[in-house]
Amino acid sequence: MDLVANNLSYKPDDQYHLNEVSFNFKEGNLYTILGRTLSGKTTLLKTIAGLLTPDSGEIEFDGKNFLKVPVWERNVAMVYQQFINYPHLNVFENIAFPLKQRKIDQSIIKEKVMDALKSVGLLGYENRKIQELSGGQQQRVSLARSLVKNAKILLLDEPLVNLDYKLREQLREEFKNLFSKGLADETILIYSTTDPRETMELNGEVIVLDEGKILQVGPAKEIFENPNSLKVAEISNDPPMNIIEAKISDNQIRFEGIDVEAPQHLSKLTEDGLKIGLRSSDIELNENGHEFEVELAEISGSETLLHLKRGDTKIIVSIEEVLNFKIHDKVKINFKIDRAYAFHADGKLASSPFGGLNG
């Protein structure tokens, strides 16, 4: 049963929330919608759920016009980024709610709710009030409520974003297990996130969305290796990919008085306005390297993010250890230039170390 969308557009004000969005989602697959905040992820999910009606375009599910089916008959499930549950019901009643709505037999409801509680690790909590649970547990309840329905389409709207670091890691693991456990056999799973790392870990089909427009579609690996444009490279990397304006001539990449020998996949690009893209992890500290000035050093977890500057060029370097730097310190760095990307002046990918879009 495929979920097919054709040219969905939604423009409630001056800006497009969805702009000519088309896709073809197949059952049994996980689709990750990657985009920054306000890129239209939630709008897209709400449109699929039926909570929003697009201005134009069509959605078909199982060959039928989905736009004519009201929300409550669509058999979708949705988990919000805020932990949305029914505050007047306890954990059991919350999870049983969609089943009761379908007038299913009481004993079957009980069995199914217990199964769902087990799969999200909340057995023993069934009589608790929702307000007595932690954020992570509340989110598990809403996940259980969406699992119990056996919905054909399961929408997860940044389900981990409001959780603290540790819980996020833990729940992400559990998601991966749940998704791979055959739950997905006849379900279309759609997961939206702003986090490139999450996207790569979930390892599904990725849809990169920006300003309501789909920029690129492909497996996570493909998006990572061959982002088709500057924007995708920025969105799908955290910290965003460094973009350096450079010129290539005589087999040398030149910028800010630095000459670096061009790797083979870049050497033939001699056009004007070329931009070189390099991940923050593909730059390393090196005694014999090029001198840059420290603008800012942030320690995040076990890594250090160095914001560096030389002339007009600003770059971010991530180092896999905790180091202390002062502002205006001089550091020397080396570029792993064979892992560099090149983009045309219009932002399209010119060359990638992984062989480009068709490679």
Next chain:
Amino acid sequence: MNKLYIFLKYFFIVVWTVFVVAPFLWALTTSFKDFQSVNGGVTYIPWVDFEPNLEGWKVLIKSPAKGGVDIIEPYFNSLFVTCTASLISIILGTLSAYALSRYTFKAGFVKNNDITFFFISQRIMPPIVLSIPFFLFLSSINLLDSLTGLIVVYIVLLMPIAVWIMVDFFNKVPREIDETALIDGCNPYQAFLKVVLPNSIPGLIVAGMFCIIFGWIDFFFAFILTFTEVQLLPVKIVALNSSVTPWWSLSASALVSVAPLIIVAFIVERYLSKGNLSGAIK
């Protein structure tokens, strides 16, 4: 330090209790006095300072023919009008408030906020301004001097309060809760009845309390819009006043007219102390 704190706490509680309870005690003792005991200097304690009698209370139930003012019928009239008008106001007000909170209305320059303000603005005008159109309106549909007419007028007065309180309340209930209910298979009516309403009980109680209070204490419209057929309690109590102010029966009627409000206050307080007014919606 700690002992001083406890002492001060109880001291203020005692002072405040005396402050609150004393008027009621005074009214209660006064209701059992006669002319002599009220006007013959300060008297407090029954049987010691004065001889209690039931004359003040008897006046309230004696028929006018026997020199009394029969407040029993007006009392039940007041209860009936207040409760009916409050109930209808809450039902209509809650439905309107939900619509105003969740759906977008637009007619020219009139939008949701303007409609909400329209409701509230009904309470801005002084009652005297409203009395003329109300009078003409009720007389044109032959409902002057009737319970139904009073209920209609009270709904106009009470519904804005319900709308005002409930719009604010619904705005604080996340829309995502309604949306989740829709996704879980509720149609919009079921989403409202099964999910939104049960989570709005605190708001309903507050709105209901205000409606009952404002309905019960109204004197002005009850006075203007009724004559002989139907009378409400506040109007009837005023009829007690004659050349000699009967403090004893005034005190008795004050106590019976405040009683329903005290009962309402106790119920709400019970509910409050259970902690049910907070934490329902995060």
